[in-house]
Amino acid sequence: MTVRATETPATAATARTTPPPHQVLLNPGPVNVHDRVRAALAYPDVCHREPEAAELLDAVRAKATAVCGGDERHTSVLLAGSGTAALEAVISSVVPEGGTLLVPHNGHYAERVASIAEAHRIPVRRLEFGWGQPIDLAAVDAALAEDATISHVGLVHHETSTGMLNPLAELGEIVARHDRSLIVDAISTLGAEPLDVVADHVDWCVGTANKCLEGLPGTSFVCAPRSSLDGLSEVRPRTYYLDLRAHHVAQDRDRAPLFTPAVQALYALDVALDLTLEETVAVRSRRYREHADRVRAHLARHGFEPLVPDGHRASSVTVFRLPDGVEYQHLHDRLKADGFVIYGCPPRLGRVCRIATMGQLTTDQISAFLAAFDAALDAPHPTGAATPSTSRA
Numbered sequence: 001m002t003v004r005a006t007e008t009p010a011t012a013a014t015a016r017t018t019p020p021p022h023q024v025l026l027n028p029g030p031v032n033v034h035d036r037v038r039a040a041l042a043y044p045d046v047c048h049r050e051p052e053a054a055e056l057l058d059a060v061r062a063k064a065t066a067v068c069g070g071d072e073r074h075t076s077v078l079l080a081g082s083g084t085a086a087l088e089a090v091i092s093s094v095v096p097e098g099g100t101l102l103v104p105h106n107g108h109y110a111e112r113v114a115s116i117a118e119a120h121r122i123p124v125r126r127l128e129f130g131w132g133q134p135i136d137l138a139a140v141d142a143a144l145a146e147d148a149t150i151s152h153v154g155l156v157h158h159e160t161s162t163g164m165l166n167p168l169a170e171l172g173e174i175v176a177r178h179d180r181s182l183i184v185d186a187i188s189t190l191g192a193e194p195l196d197v198v199a200d201h202v203d204w205c206v207g208t209a210n211k212c213l214e215g216l217p218g219t220s221f222v223c224a225p226r227s228s229l230d231g232l233s234e235v236r237p238r239t240y241y242l243d244l245r246a247h248h249v250a251q252d253r254d255r256a257p258l259f260t261p262a263v264q265a266l267y268a269l270d271v272a273l274d275l276t277l278e279e280t281v282a283v284r285s286r287r288y289r290e291h292a293d294r295v296r297a298h299l300a301r302h303g304f305e306p307l308v309p310d311g312h313r314a315s316s317v318t319v320f321r322l323p324d325g326v327e328y329q330h331l332h333d334r335l336k337a338d339g340f341v342i343y344g345c346p347p348r349l350g351r352v353c354r355i356a357t358m359g360q361l362t363t364d365q366i367s368a369f370l371a372a373f374d375a376a377l378d379a380p381h382p383t384g385a386a387t388p389s390t391s392r393a
């Protein structure tokens with residue numbers, strides 16, 4: 001006897017999720033990806049305990065290390081999860097009992113670094129400079145000189161909430177001079193801004209697939225010297241799933257992932273890393289910055305001023321103050337109707353909007369966006385009090 005599918009209610013049987021329309025993503029990740037990256041998702045199914053999966057993991061780890069500027073002393077550990085998973089794996093795994101994490105704080109993601117540490121009962125010292133304000137390097141220097149309990153510094157390289165690029169090379173030099181360890185959230189910089197774990201004295205570098213590396217969501221990584229990862233046997237694990245050393249041992253020594261990796265996302269990341277290394281970070285950075293410069297120049301004519309001063313801006317994200325009479329939600333919705341997705345900011349930044357230029361965006365798409373932007377501004381605005389931009393990190 002055959003069981004007939006039509007016995008399920010017709011509504012349930014036909015309720016399929018329809019694919020979204022093609023959209024130009026001007027949000028700070030996930031990004032529009034290269035067709036070759038998306039095509040990797042359609043590779044045949046594999047078992048993660050077979051040699052082809054081991055080869056895939058090895059290849060992605062080596063390429064992630066290369067993008068970070070690591071040398072033969074370095075390796076990378078892959079995690080299934082978004083960037084925050086890798087961040088939490090590092091923070092919870094490397095700060096020893098009795099250590100303190102110093103967080104130079106100028107935005108939302110610095111707060112996340114501090115909050116992760118606190119969730120694991122790790123003492124945190126926040127050095128607050130104000131959102132969108134530059135880090136005062138002398139203050140970091142003084143804190144390290146004065147507080148011997150500080151074992152680690154947690155720096156967000158690009159504070160994606162404000163579009164501010166923090167001074168990694170200078171800060172790395174200070175942390176190294178004080179003989180402390182530097183953890184860098186490079187989640188929105190790897191691929192888009194110069195970063196070199198050796199030259200910049202980065203001890204723990206955290207990256208993710210779906211921002212400026214132009215891969216797809218689902219996988220993240222930590223690049224570090226092998227000796228540092230091996231040395232984690234001295235620190236008692238605070239979590240089971242995100243125990244960085246356990247993942248390192250499984251991937252590096254046993255060549256078998258600890259848990260099920262995001263296999264398809266890793267195939268996509270493998271291609272994305274090839275494309276990154278072929279293009280080079282210098283060229284990609286220029287590509288993003290050219291798009292950003294066009295958007296900044298165009299929006300300036302409409303009275304949209306960047307939140308962050310020139311010289312501190314990342315190539316991939318700009319936060320703009322909204323001129324009087326322009327409302328974020330209206331702008332967002334008009335642009336969305338034309339196929340462009342812009343982004344809001346955490347409410348404490350007030351009346352702003354955020355436009356990212358990361359991912360596979362063409363010059364023509366930026367031109368079309370600027371035309372759509374003009375049309376959105378010309379469209380009648382709803383009357384009434386302007387509301388702050390939506391709560392987004």
Ligand SMILES: *Cc1c(COP(=O)(O)O)cnc(C)c1O
Pocket residue numbers: 029082083084085109156158159160185187188208
């Ligand atoms: C996007 C981002 C993260 C992590 O976000 P996920 O949603 O977990 O990928 C962390 N730090 C910075 C600086 C980011 O831009």
